[in-house]
Amino acid sequence: MRSSAIRLVRDSFVACLALLFFAFLPGSARAADCGAGTLVTVVAHLDDDLLFVDPAISERLDAGWCITTVHLIGGANGADFAYVQTRERASRLAYARMAGVPDEWLESNVTIAGKLVHQMVLKASPRVRLLELRLPGGAVRGGRVPLGLLWEQRATLLTYPLNADGSARVKYDRDGLSATLKAILAPATLIYTLNPDTVPFIEHPDHILTARVTRHVAQTLGKSAPIIYHVTYPTGSWPGNLPAAEVQRKRDIVASYFSIDGSESSHVFGEFQWDGNWISRRYAFADRTDRRVPDFVSHPIQLFNAAASRCLNAPGPGRAPTLAACTGSPAQQWRWDPLTVYPGNTRNAALVSVETSQCIAERDGYLVAETCDQWDVAQRWTPWDFGLVYTPMRHCLGENDGKLTMRGCTALTTRYRWATTQHTQANDLRLATAMVGDVAGSSEQSAVYVQRQHDGPGFNVYAASLAKVSPPALWYASVVPFDPLATAASCAGDKLCFDSVRFLLGDFDGDGKADLMIVAAREGGTAFWLLRSAGDHFEAPRLWLQTSTAFKPDLTQQYVAADFTAAGRASVLIAQKRADSGLDLWVASPQKSAASVGSAPALWAQARNLPRNVNLLVRETAGSRASLIAVDGANGRLAFTSIANEGARMTVGERTVLPASFVPDFVKVTMGAVHGRDSNTLILLTPHLDESGEEGTIDVATLDLSGATSAPVPAATLHDLSWSDVFPQFVRDRHGAALMLFRRTDATLGDFYFTGGAPALSRYPSGNGLALGEAQDLGKLPGLFSETVRIDRLAQ
Structure with a gap:
């Protein structure tokens, strides 16, 4: 009872500090009025919020809300500090355009729950605040995932420098990250983050872990607030679902970002590359912070081959999967079950039939359904990766002559692209x-x-x-x-x-x-x-x-x-x-x-x-x-x-x-x-x-x-x-x-x-x-x- 009371007093104190945070910002930022509401968005990288969450952020800003966007990761996998600064400069330009004001910011390091965090506040619109934790990033397609080591294996991470001169690096462990994020989330009347309920590399490992950390911490806030989770990579093959005016505005914002992070924007104005595809889409699902759920919730998916207009099908126990006309039946529902692996291992999931509960293995050049064994390398897949599905022996799954096939993963055509749902651009x-x-x-x-x-x-x-x-x-x-x-x-x-x-x-x-x-x-x-x-x-x-x-x-x-x-x-x-x-x-x-x-x-x-x-x-x-x-x-x-x-x-x-x-x-x-x-x-x-x-x-x-x-x-x-x-x-x-x-x-x-x-x-x-x-x-x-x-x- 006594420890619960101490936690209650501590949490209330942290929340009060966070609520006062905006009132004591330096310079012109003191004018921020958050009476309309406070949106806190937590993402991994400095373009995730722009590509996958917006225009939801723009809408709240237009409605008079205070918006705080938290980027956990600095730069990208293996990037030097100069690239961290480049991405932050790009993000500042994009948010200034979002707010429709000059790209002028107040930058400082602030202490939140005992940790220094780099803060950027938009001068002409102090309701806009960016918080940069500058943790090291993981690879998109396999390799070391520092955030996974911190969250799942209780490692300690050292951030990029907080000061421009390369000084002031900060150490984080799981408890330290949780405390810092909890203080940031405390004043939120609405929380946005990415998708926690999937497996690498369907979405970036950093995306998934950021969302899981955010959900876990949000459930400790002791209040009921809406929390919205955003699907990332797979949406590029889904039907566009944003109104025309919002798409046009979003392209401007994202193109401004990529004019610095990449120095060109051609892919942003098209739908031939993933960045451009994501712009006309926003897919999300909602929950509340007071509903306790595990860090990972498995959701069945379909595997749809657009070239064949067919779905991956499980004919029955012990039988190899096939391609068949899409019916929505349990035989065409699949799960990617996570396996016990070191964070960043590409062979990280089992392909499991929802109907039979059997795993698909690759043996002697053929696929077969069999009893699941998470230690069997023949059952370890690399799930959907920008549309490609890698078998346990690193072949690519595809379609040929109307039938399921496997081949080497070079010089592939769209016959080897898969979507995680039957409802795609291909039948829009x-x-x-x-x-x-x-x-x-x-x-x-x-x-x-x-x-x-x-x-x-x-x-x-x-x-x-x-x-x-x-x-x-x-x-x-x-x-x-x-x-x-x-x-x-x-x-x-x-x-x-x-x-x-x-x-x-x-x-x-x-x-x-x-x-x-x-x-x-x-x-x-x-x-x-x-x-x-x-x-x-x-x-x-x-x-x-x-x-x-x-x-x-x-x-x-x-x-x-x-x-x-x-x-x-x-x-x-x-x-x-x-x-x-x-x-x-x-x-x-x-x-x-x-x-x-x-x-x-x-x-x-x-x-x-x-x-x-x-x-x-x-x-x-x-x-x-x-x-x-x-x-x-x-x-x-x-x-x-x-x-x-x-x-x-x-x-x-x-x-x-x-x-x-x-x-x-x-x-x-x-x-x-x-x-x-x-x-x-x-x-x-x-x-x-x-x-x-x-x-x-x-x-x-x-x-x-x-x-x-x-x-x-x-x-x-x-x-x-x-x-x-x-x-x-x-x-x-x-x-x-x-x-x-x-x-x-x-x-x-x-x-x-x-x-x-x-x-x-x-x-x-x-x-x-x-x-x-x-x-x-x-x-x-x-x-x-x-x-x-x-x-x-x-x-x-």
């Missing part, structure tokens, strides 16, 4: 690539696609022939300079940036040439910028329509361009989320008196029962008003709904559910005049997932919307293609009808590259009923495939 059906239209007015269709620029947030627009092999032409460039020292947003005002706009193609002025429309947030509403086709390029943007604040891009599921009024000019349909349920369908049409000006949107339908995640496809008949087909997935079933255009209003029909073989996550759809110019056919592409063992096979089915049947019929099979890498369009022009695929060509991957390969075009001439002819390869296109992929809808 919100994504779009090329648009198709007659941009030259020559009765010939072209593919129009957008490429990110790597020196800033702008983009290039290319047009490529769909009739012959020819180099694509640059039709428009939106150059948006990036200044790492700026405090204002790169994409402020009327600047058009890749991540914050959406694109439409249509003949908006009625001159027979398809124009480009760019949709962006502006003045609290939505701006529609028209780039008219001049036959060989798109002209500079003109403001076609500025809406009221009632219309916002972040409320619009989808924009659709088509001739909804039968006036010979395209209008824009706005499918906006309703406050209650479903969507409102609004149409903004060109003004009769001015072809290059749009009229205010008019409400054409209140579709309360239409699912919000629909994909709206245009249904056209020559000389008539365009109507719509809405495709959606719910409760594991794919369905479509006809939406009739009656002139100034639309009527939503009944929802028709397709056979269960069409799994919503694995169906790509397009519309086409398959049976003649005025026919309308739904074309559905699915990965071929039976046990035939064929590599890269896509099944194509058609659904004739003019017929009495509502069941799709098989139409064609495409070979040597990965379903996740193709985006279909059906075209009909003076060269005939064809199924077009804008696709990714496979390529050897670098260590930290999520995807590889250039975009390419393939044309499949179509006879009646989608009888496809031999593929015509129209060649590779400039740039990277990943840089042509953009989000076209809000939800899927």
Whole structure:
């Protein structure tokens, strides 16, 4: 009882000191007011908070909170003190940009629970404080992990110097680190950290240990506060889940950081390397500090191969794992169970089937399921490492000819990349690539696609022939300079940036040439910028329509361009989320008196029962008003709904559910005049997932919307293609009808590259009923495939 009372008095005293901490900061920092709340973020490295936690930090700062970010690790594995200082300088610049103030700081060493900690307080915004413990770091892919030695084996660590002259190093053991962190966490009304419930090297060992230390200490605070854990590395292959405006701001902040730590930011403005992939994502799970849990909680995962669109499957006890169609069954649930190893050992986990509780071993070049033995080297795996899975004998797990395979870990392609969940970019059906239209007015269709620029947030627009092999032409460039020292947003005002706009193609002025429309947030509403086709390029943007604040891009599921009024000019349909349920369908049409000006949107339908995640496809008949087909997935079933255009209003029909073989996550759809110019056919592409063992096979089915049947019929099979890498369009022009695929060509991957390969075009001439002819390869296109992929809808 007496010792408990002493601990209570001690903890209360530490908490009071921490609460007073901000009130006695030197200089202008005394002005900090933390009445709105105090966020304490604890991460390992000096970019973890920016890449994996933000924009959650920015949101609290904008709301008037005090934010304290704690970096446990100085520099990186094996770095010298100069690199520690470089990373801190980069972090200061990023946080100054986050706060929108000059990069001027008050630096000092402060004593917290008896330990010196390097503190940096932003002069113009003293609510921003960075605390640097400067512990030595561990390696990302195996090797010594000092924080693991401290926490798990009770070692003592010596920090980097606290003073610029190389003096004042501090010793930490487990108790000392816990006491220091407890004092820092005491005033927190909200705590952010990384993911404690995983194993190296799915995430960096320093990430995991930092999160475990933080959770452990937070549970000793004697209060209930929310604590949020952030997943790190695996999110790079997951669907982007941040709003466009937040992504754009985050890219600025992170690019400012990497302008110092790395001296270039090209990877930040793209999605071809991990840093860039992480920016448009934030995945987290919540708990409270008064809920006691172990340092590690095991969560089942899936292992999903995007190239094959299949999951790792356990057929049964004693049988080797296979690749199979993803069902979500227990046979496709796995655990990485940590093994007793020295911190930093790469062979640190057992691959365990949730259904059978057996471990997967590698023996004589084959995989086999057997009783787990944590001391058996044949069962010691290196788990998911930037998408690669290393077997006990250091082979890489992958897919070949539709089957599970192993090989040496050099010159790998995306067939050897794995994700820890089936829900990935590979089946994110919100994504779009090329648009198709007659941009030259020559009765010939072209593919129009957008490429990110790597020196800033702008983009290039290319047009490529769909009739012959020819180099694509640059039709428009939106150059948006990036200044790492700026405090204002790169994409402020009327600047058009890749991540914050959406694109439409249509003949908006009625001159027979398809124009480009760019949709962006502006003045609290939505701006529609028209780039008219001049036959060989798109002209500079003109403001076609500025809406009221009632219309916002972040409320619009989808924009659709088509001739909804039968006036010979395209209008824009706005499918906006309703406050209650479903969507409102609004149409903004060109003004009769001015072809290059749009009229205010008019409400054409209140579709309360239409699912919000629909994909709206245009249904056209020559000389008539365009109507719509809405495709959606719910409760594991794919369905479509006809939406009739009656002139100034639309009527939503009944929802028709397709056979269960069409799994919503694995169906790509397009519309086409398959049976003649005025026919309308739904074309559905699915990965071929039976046990035939064929590599890269896509099944194509058609659904004739003019017929009495509502069941799709098989139409064609495409070979040597990965379903996740193709985006279909059906075209009909003076060269005939064809199924077009804008696709990714496979390529050897670098260590930290999520995807590889250039975009390419393939044309499949179509006879009646989608009888496809031999593929015509129209060649590779400039740039990277990943840089042509953009989000076209809000939800899927």
